[in-house]
Amino acid sequence: MQADTRDAPGPVMKSDGLQQAGTSRTDEDAAALLRSSCTVCNRRELCLPGSLDEEDAAQVSRIVYTRRRVRAGESLYQAGAPFRSLYAVRAGFFKSYIVSAGGRIQVTGFQMSGEIIGVDGIDQERHTLSVAALEDSEVCVIPYSRLEEMSARVPALRRQLHRMMAREIVGDHGVMLLLGSMRAEERVAAFLLNLSRRFVARGYAASQFQLRMTREEIGSYLGLKLETVSRIFSHMHELGVLEVQKKSISIKSVPRLRALVHQAEP
Amino acid sequence: MQADTRDAPGPVMKSDGLQQAGTSRTDEDAAALLRSSCTVCNRRELCLPGSLDEEDAAQVSRIVYTRRRVRAGESLYQAGAPFRSLYAVRAGFFKSYIVSAGGRIQVTGFQMSGEIIGVDGIDQERHTLSVAALEDSEVCVIPYSRLEEMSARVPALRRQLHRMMAREIVGDHGVMLLLGSMRAEERVAAFLLNLSRRFVARGYAASQFQLRMTREEIGSYLGLKLETVSRIFSHMHELGVLEVQKKSISIKSVPRLRALVHQAEP
DNA sequence: CGTTGCGTTGAATAAGGTCAAATAGAGTGG
DNA sequence: CCACTCTATTTGACCTTATTCAACGCAACG
Numbered sequence: 224m225q226a227d228t229r230d231a232p233g234p235v236m237k238s239d240g241l242q243q244a245g246t247s248r249t250d251e252d253a254a255a256l257l258r259s260s261c262t263v264c265n266r267r268e269l270c271l272p273g274s275l276d277e278e279d280a281a282q283v284s285r286i287v288y289t290r291r292r293v294r295a296g297e298s299l300y301q302a303g304a305p306f307r308s309l310y311a312v313r314a315g316f317f318k319s320y321i322v323s324a325g326g327r328i329q330v331t332g333f334q335m336s337g338e339i340i341g342v343d344g345i346d347q348e349r350h351t352l353s354v355a356a357l358e359d360s361e362v363c364v365i366p367y368s369r370l371e372e373m374s375a376r377v378p379a380l381r382r383q384l385h386r387m388m389a390r391e392i393v394g395d396h397g398v399m400l401l402l403g404s405m406r407a408e409e410r411v412a413a414f415l416l417n418l419s420r421r422f423v424a425r426g427y428a429a430s431q432f433q434l435r436m437t438r439e440e441i442g443s444y445l446g447l448k449l450e451t452v453s454r455i456f457s458h459m460h461e462l463g464v465l466e467v468q469k470k471s472i473s474i475k476s477v478p479r480l481r482a483l484v485h486q487a488e489p
Numbered sequence: 490m491q492a493d494t495r496d497a498p499g500p501v502m503k504s505d506g507l508q509q510a511g512t513s514r515t516d517e518d519a520a521a522l523l524r525s526s527c528t529v530c531n532r533r534e535l536c537l538p539g540s541l542d543e544e545d546a547a548q549v550s551r552i553v554y555t556r557r558r559v560r561a562g563e564s565l566y567q568a569g570a571p572f573r574s575l576y577a578v579r580a581g582f583f584k585s586y587i588v589s590a591g592g593r594i595q596v597t598g599f600q601m602s603g604e605i606i607g608v609d610g611i612d613q614e615r616h617t618l619s620v621a622a623l624e625d626s627e628v629c630v631i632p633y634s635r636l637e638e639m640s641a642r643v644p645a646l647r648r649q650l651h652r653m654m655a656r657e658i659v660g661d662h663g664v665m666l667l668l669g670s671m672r673a674e675e676r677v678a679a680f681l682l683n684l685s686r687r688f689v690a691r692g693y694a695a696s697q698f699q700l701r702m703t704r705e706e707i708g709s710y711l712g713l714k715l716e717t718v719s720r721i722f723s724h725m726h727e728l729g730v731l732e733v734q735k736k737s738i739s740i741k742s743v744p745r746l747r748a749l750v751h752q753a754e755p
Numbered sequence: 756c757g758t759t760g761c762g763t764t765g766a767a768t769a770a771g772g773t774c775a776a777a778t779a780g781a782g783t784g785g
Numbered sequence: 786c787c788a789c790t791c792t793a794t795t796t797g798a799c800c801t802t803a804t805t806c807a808a809c810g811c812a813a814c815g
Contacts, residue, residue: 703793705793715794720795
């Protein structure tokens with residue numbers, strides 16, 4: 224972990240971070256890619272530009288010219304850091320967490336490509352969460368003041384921004400439902416289905432994926448201890464619903480997993 | 490409970506809902522009060538207008554011309570209802586809750602005067618929460634499309650709107666911390682302190698107040714059963730930290746109550 | 756080839772939940 | 786005004802679930 228106050232002033236990264244090692248690219252290519260990043264980004268629909276038309280997306284691209292790599296284990300920002308930008312996950316995987324006055328840690332979410340990070344800093348102009356990469360990752364830096372200003376001029380962007388924040392609120396309510404009223408097994412099932420759904424939205428398999436987080440991080444997110452998470456994985460394995468091998472998950476029956484969520488409480 | 494699709498088209502209420510029964514007011518007075526509602530509202534600082542200057546607040550007033558009364562037990566809106574407006578609580582007390590597919594209920598929050606309700610509908614243009622009044626209440630209706638449009642023209646309002654949504658997100662993270670990592674007694678203590686703080690912000694006593702919700706509603710919010718809430722109130726009473734008499738609460742020692750929240754887990 | 760971090764599993768324990776019964780008030784109808 | 790009903794709350798006894806504590810396996814890595 225390290226304090227960091229870089230971002231906007233930092234040098235523009237020319238690599239797109241998804242490029243295969245070994246391939247090369249001319250400067251013009253790279254520049255072109257940067258100028259039009261959002262319009263050609265394969266995560267565009269999932270990301271801030273959402274359903275914006277070409278022209279509006281190009282507008283967004285104009286302020287999103289910086290990218291930042293974050294290595295596995297490093298932090299994107301820490302609670303208390305001044306807020307200047309939102310971040311769109313371009314590649315990789317993050318966790319966000321809150322540390323209470325008493326030092327308790329609660330993971331508040333896991334973010335994958337296309338998702339927006341940083342909204343927690345808007346109110347106080349200081350981040351209230353910490354965010355760390357769970358694997359080598361890259362984010363697009365979205366300077367907030369420019370986004371706000373642009374949102375005044377571009378109605379579709381404005382709506383998109385509001386939608387995005389509202390979606391986060393709705394999602395948090397879902398987590399509250401999970402934490403407040405589900406039993407351990409239901410929580411884990413709901414968690415896996417949520418991950419699955421998000422992988423599908425990104426073009427990956429629905430029932431085979433790698434967890435990027437530890438049992439402890441899952442437990443923190445779900446309000447459970449790591450041993451409980453492990454036991455429940457084992458139990459689901461016994462039920463034949465799941466294949467678990469360390470971080471590699473294979474859902475054997477999505478319907479049965481779904482059924483595990485909806486068991487009415489006694 | 491009832492389905493309702495009123496709001497914007499409904500007749501403008503001329504009463505301010507805070508007026509003492511028996512006092513009377515000329516039509517001009519009432520009209521003046523309506524036109525300038527936000528600028529003279531005593532909840533202004535806590536509400537959407539926040540720190541807007543006179544002029545901007547007057548702008549907001551221009552679109553907030555409708556009020557709506559909600560009697561105790563009635564719902565402001567229900568999950569699934571089309572989203573058209575945000576609501577600012579003018580007087581009274583509300584609870585918001587989510588009903589899961591399996592029929593489980595989770596109270597997601599309690600709203601008091603000056604607080605904004607309805608953001609849960611922005612993303613899908615349909616509400617995902619249900620909101621009900623816990624006592625006879627009144628809200629100011631804020632037509633969302635007009636607010637959005639106005640936010641483009643009034644920078645301070647735009648910032649205020651974004652802040653408000655971000656604050657909700659930060660607050661939800663706090664609830665996730667509570668639900669995910671605190672034990673029962675800590676949750677109840679944190680809940681009472683949160684209520685206390687909000688009452689203070691409204692000019693009421695910090696340590697003496699009436700609960701507007703039942704033990705069951707508190708329990709749902711805190712992820713506990715009503716019996717557990719009751720037991721913990723009793724226990725806090727034994728400790729001499731709290732006086733509880735049904736819905737009437739008197740905190741005997743705020744510091745000791747605070748200490749109950751921060752006990753590091755073993 | 757030991758160390759270290761992560762994951763699994765078992766046994767004992769504690770925290771809350773469930774069930775049941777009693778009480779207290781608020782509101783209702785006579 | 787009083788008896789009655791209904792709901793909210795409290796409290797006790799018991800039970801379930803998840804946590805705690807501890808041991809061990811495994812793979813990655815210096």
